[in-house]
Amino acid sequence: MDLHFDLISLHFIELIRSRKCTEALEFGQKKLTPFGKVSKYVEKLEDFMALLAYEEPEKSPMFHLLAPEYRQNVADSLNRAILAHANLPAYSSLERVIQQSTVVRQYLQQEVDKAFLDK
Structure with a gap:
């Protein structure tokens, strides 16, 4: 479930990075809203949605979500999941x-x- 959330949120962030805020909002409402019912995701969701409030999200307090390191962490998690599914070492x-x-x-x-x- 965490990987699913991370992948969806990464897409949301990429929409924001591309300045497609309306599309990001619609995507967030459709795909991220269900995660709001799970307490462990609420704080992250608030951070993601807060990016929409900034004209320049890379200058916001949540700028770290736009950093390549965040994308790399999600990619690493995905790779580990794929390898685990194939019964290969991480x-x-x-x-x-x-x-x-x-x-x-x-x-x-x-x-x-x-x-x-x-x-």
Whole structure:
């Protein structure tokens, strides 16, 4: 259900980004309104709808919803769902190696910084 909500809300945001506010409002009323009955979605819905109040939504307090990171998070969730449905691991071996090497690098950097500060 969360992924469904995220995908619908992403479409809503793309309509706003394209300055199709009337279409976004109609889409929101038709597709997002049912989620308003579920308390965990209410705050997000308010944020999405608030974007309509701004002539330049990218300058609104909810600008983060228009950021590429939000779109990427939804895409990542969709990819994980597809992989889970296909009984495949959520992350490839290469992704796991990169994640592990990043953690090791961060740890080593902290140790170097700590050793440097102790001197």
